[in-house]
Amino acid sequence: MAHQHPKGTRDFFPAELAALHHIECAWRTASVNAGFDEIEGPTFEHLDLYTVKSGEGIVSELFSFKRAGGDVDYALRPEFTPTLARMAAAKGRSLSVPTKWFGIPSHFRAERPQRGRLREFKQWNVDLLGIDAPSADAEVIATAIHALAELGLTHNDVVVRISHRSVVTSMLLESGLDASQLDQALALLDKKEKMDDETFLSKVNEAGLPEAAFTQFDGNTEISHPDLDVLQTELSRWGVADWCTFDFGIVRGLAYYTGIVFEIHERSGAERAIAGGGRYDKLIEMFGGPAMPAVGFGMGDVVLSLVLKDKGLLEEGDAYMPTPEVFVVSASDEGDDAIPNIVSSLRAHGIHARQSYKTTRNVGKLLTEAGKTRAKNAIILGAELEEGNVVVKNLESGEQIQVPLASVVEHFS
Numbered sequence: 001m002a003h004q005h006p007k008g009t010r011d012f013f014p015a016e017l018a019a020l021h022h023i024e025c026a027w028r029t030a031s032v033n034a035g036f037d038e039i040e041g042p043t044f045e046h047l048d049l050y051t052v053k054s055g056e057g058i059v060s061e062l063f064s065f066k067r068a069g070g071d072v073d074y075a076l077r078p079e080f081t082p083t084l085a086r087m088a089a090a091k092g093r094s095l096s097v098p099t100k101w102f103g104i105p106s107h108f109r110a111e112r113p114q115r116g117r118l119r120e121f122k123q124w125n126v127d128l129l130g131i132d133a134p135s136a137d138a139e140v141i142a143t144a145i146h147a148l149a150e151l152g153l154t155h156n157d158v159v160v161r162i163s164h165r166s167v168v169t170s171m172l173l174e175s176g177l178d179a180s181q182l183d184q185a186l187a188l189l190d191k192k193e194k195m196d197d198e199t200f201l202s203k204v205n206e207a208g209l210p211e212a213a214f215t216q217f218d219g220n221t222e223i224s225h226p227d228l229d230v231l232q233t234e235l236s237r238w239g240v241a242d243w244c245t246f247d248f249g250i251v252r253g254l255a256y257y258t259g260i261v262f263e264i265h266e267r268s269g270a271e272r273a274i275a276g277g278g279r280y281d282k283l284i285e286m287f288g289g290p291a292m293p294a295v296g297f298g299m300g301d302v303v304l305s306l307v308l309k310d311k312g313l314l315e316e317g318d319a320y321m322p323t324p325e326v327f328v329v330s331a332s333d334e335g336d337d338a339i340p341n342i343v344s345s346l347r348a349h350g351i352h353a354r355q356s357y358k359t360t361r362n363v364g365k366l367l368t369e370a371g372k373t374r375a376k377n378a379i380i381l382g383a384e385l386e387e388g389n390v391v392v393k394n395l396e397s398g399e400q401i402q403v404p405l406a407s408v409v410e411h412f413s
């Protein structure tokens with residue numbers, strides 16, 4: 001019986017996993033260079049961790065389950081922020097200020113799979129705890145931008161669209177919305193760009209919300225809030241103002257945000273959001289921790305890969321596969337006997353060495369095999385072994401020299 005991977009998941013064969021690692025390497029480098037320390041948490045949590053404050057959107061997309069025979073409700077993690085807030089709360093007052101954490105966890109959402117949306121994806125999380133100032137917001141945004149720049153993107157390719165939860169909520173409340181309807185209204189506004197105006201208004205009416213509360217956002221880009229004025233200055237100081245714009249269209253569906261919110265998008269509007277984040281100053285306290293302001297974002301691998309591919313910045317095929325320093329081939333019985341020792345010694349010296357498993361004595365064929373692995377050099381064990389020598393061929397230049405067998409490892413060290 002042939003089995004298939006579940007809908008919305010991916011199998012990563014070596015070349016695909018190498019491409020993912022290429023992205024993760026840019027994420028990790030940007031995090032570490034900016035002083036963030038890596039953390040990880042469990043892949044599943046108690047269900048109520050998510051029902052408290054993530055918002056309806058995410059709760060309706062949970063994979064939830066019970067242990068066979070058990071009655072405790074669990075859920076596969078759909079996002080990292082609740083885990084991070086729980087971990088921060090557990091440290092309590094021993095948490096240093098600031099605490100700068102990053103992680104690259106897998107997440108699970110029972111969404112309808114489509115372009116840019118899967119049921120399992122990787123998401124880079126960067127969170128800065130303990131500093132309630134726009135300089136921290138700017139540092140977090142700059143960290144995202146440094147990773148994107150490392151991957152070859154420029155401010156002509158992507159834009160950070162920044163808004164403010166308080167501005168949006170006060171506009172909603174002033175136009176007649178009841179405070180009890182806020183979470184629902186924010187979740188709906190977050191989806192506005194994904195539907196046409198007619199569908200959107202019919203959803204507003206269906207939910208019994210006042211239409212006027214929503215139409216005021218159309219074309220209104222004049223945001224003013226003291227935090228945003230300072231943030232503008234900070235973004236310039238961090239050298240990333242060219243990448244950023246203030247934009248009311250950004251609401252964010254998650255309920256825990258309290259201050260600035262932002263999303264990173266491909267500039268022309270292709271694909272979904274590459275990343276989303278914002279300030280969540282109350283969540284850690286809500287999970288039983290100390291009062292601890294926080295700001296951070298999550299960047300998914302799925303949309304980012306699509307944007308990079310669209311722009312020719314993510315190569316197809318084996319481009320990101322590790323390449324051997326040395327490929328060892330044998331064209332003689334003595335060579336066959338010598339291979340394990342040579343390969344093992346090279347590896348023991350930290351050198352990426354592979355060998356041929358073919359039985360042919362045809363050196364041309366063996367070198368073709370070496371070429372396919374994109375090895376930099378070949379060691380040929382042939383007739384020269386009788387004088388205690390091997391041939392080292394530079395596969396890039398074609399240049400060939402004889403090296404004593406006894407010093408071949410040294411030659412590559």
Ligand code: HAM
Nearest residue numbers: 079081117118121273274275276277296297298300302
């Ligand atoms: P989010 O907006 O739900 O935020 O997700 C952030 C990013 O994760 C999205 O922009 C997208 O690239 C990716 N993503 C989300 N869902 C999917 C999916 N089904 N398939 C593929 N990619 C997806 C959060 O998760 C917040 N916890 C981020 C955060 C961290 N806020 C503060 N700190």
